[in-house]
Amino acid sequence: RFGFSSDLRRMSAIVKRATGASPDSIVLTKGAPETMESLIRPDCLPPSYKATYLHHMSRGHRVLALGYRRLEASPTSSLLTMKREDVEADLQFLGFAVLDCPLKKDSAM
Structure with missing residues (x-):
């Protein structure tokens, strides 16, 4: 797992499936849309990617971009030694998580 980094503006987790023919x-990976854009394969980015997240942000929503990729079957030990930049490269775009986080009435402005 690569925890959230405010410098990188993203976090990732590796999930190993224990069932099926090939484990x-x-x-x-989830992160700021601007950051994720460079990690997602260009052929997986919809033409409206930027316009979509900017639209939601302009309305005060928090937006996270979501991506994934399959890793070839390999021993757990090799997964643990992979570099973050290698793990988070060539992602496929899953979509956006759009969150509405209104201020509470008693919040200081």
């Missing part, structure tokens, strides 16, 4: 692993 492969999946990288799941």
Whole structure:
């Protein structure tokens, strides 16, 4: 697991499936849309990617971009030694999580 980094503006987890014919692993990444854009494969980015997240941000929503990729079956030990930049490369775009976080009435402005 690569925890959230405010400098990188993203976090990732590697999930290893224990069932099925080939126990492969999946990288799941979430982060700021501007950051994720460079990690997602260009052929997986919809033409409206930027316009979509800017639209939601302009309305005061928090927006996270979500991506994933399958890792070839490999021993757990090799997954633990992979570099973050290698794990988080060539992601496929899953979509956006759009969150509404209104201020509470008693919040200081």
